Amino acid sequence: xxxxxxxxxxxxxxxxxxxxxxxxxxxxxxxxxxxxxxxxxxxxxxxxxxxxxxxxxxxxxxxxxxxxxxxxxxxxxxxxxxxxxxxxxxxxxxxxxxxxxxxxxxxxxxxxxxxxxxxxxxxxxxxxxxxxxxxxxxxxxxxxxxxxxxxxxxxxxxxxxxxxxxxxxxxxxxxxxxxxxxxxxxxxxx
Numbered sequence: 001x002x003x004x005x006x007x008x009x010x011x012x013x014x015x016x017x018x019x020x021x022x023x024x025x026x027x028x029x030x031x032x033x034x035x036x037x038x039x040x041x042x043x044x045x046x047x048x049x050x051x052x053x054x055x056x057x058x059x060x061x062x063x064x065x066x067x068x069x070x071x072x073x074x075x076x077x078x079x080x081x082x083x084x085x086x087x088x089x090x091x092x093x094x095x096x097x098x099x100x101x102x103x104x105x106x107x108x109x110x111x112x113x114x115x116x117x118x119x120x121x122x123x124x125x126x127x128x129x130x131x132x133x134x135x136x137x138x139x140x141x142x143x144x145x146x147x148x149x150x151x152x153x154x155x156x157x158x159x160x161x162x163x164x165x166x167x168x169x170x171x172x173x174x175x176x177x178x179x180x181x182x183x184x185x186x187x188x189x190x
Contacts, residue, residue, distance in 0.1 A: 022125065028150050029129045031185065034121065039095035040068075040111065041119040049137035057171075059115060060095075069110045095119055125185035127151055127158055128166075135179040140165045144181045157186035 022031035042059045044052030110118065129147040133139070144163055151158055164182035 026150060026154060029127055029147055031125065031127050031156075033125050034123065036120060036122050039119040039121065040064075040116060041095040042116050049140075059113070063111055063113075063116055067112055068116075069112060125187075126164070126182040127156060127185060128180045128182045130178065130180050132177050132179070134177060135165065135167060140179075140181060143179075144183070147181050147183060151183065158183040159186055 018035040018037065019032040020035075022033055024031045040060065040063055042056050042063075044056045047055060110116075127147060129143055129150070131139070131143050144165075148158070148160070160183070162184065164184075166180040166182065168178040168180075
């Protein structure tokens with residue numbers, strides 16, 4: 001029990017979506033190419049940021065606790081931990097990465113609740129900035145502004161109509177928290 005408590009509060013060994021670094025000499029951001037991944041998602045449209053995050057997180061928490069067609073319990077401990085991705089375009093989309101052991105064509109399992117849907121993110125390049133502490137709307141926007149200013153300073157093109165935030169830690173983890181803001185690298189199609 002003590003080990004579980006310590007992992008919830010202090011663990012940093014999370015499973016991340018598969019990615020490759022892109023050469024970048026900046027000290028205040030990274031550029032990564034993310035491979036195709038599968039996510040369980042829910043929408044938080046019509047809500048304020050913080051309440052949408054809380055509502056969406058609880059929906060996803062219920063999903064990983066077995067509210068899915070295969071009644072899979074998807075652990076969020078150190079070895080199999082996943083992270084939550086928040087996507088802002090016109091509405092908030094909250095997504096939970098499917099652990100690698102579930103990344104087969106039939107997984108993640110479909111939800112029993114129609115408010116959930118499965119999402120596949122194709123291979124994409126992102127600019128991202130990492131920050132600590134507990135995140136909220138104000139903190140995310142501040143970090144996003146710093147990231148966009150750094151990218152403009154260095155002449156990088158990015159999609160400015162959408163952004164993503166990623167949270168990697170249990171709400172019970174008090175120290176060494178990890179959060180990120182992501183901006184998609186602009187391509188010819190954008």
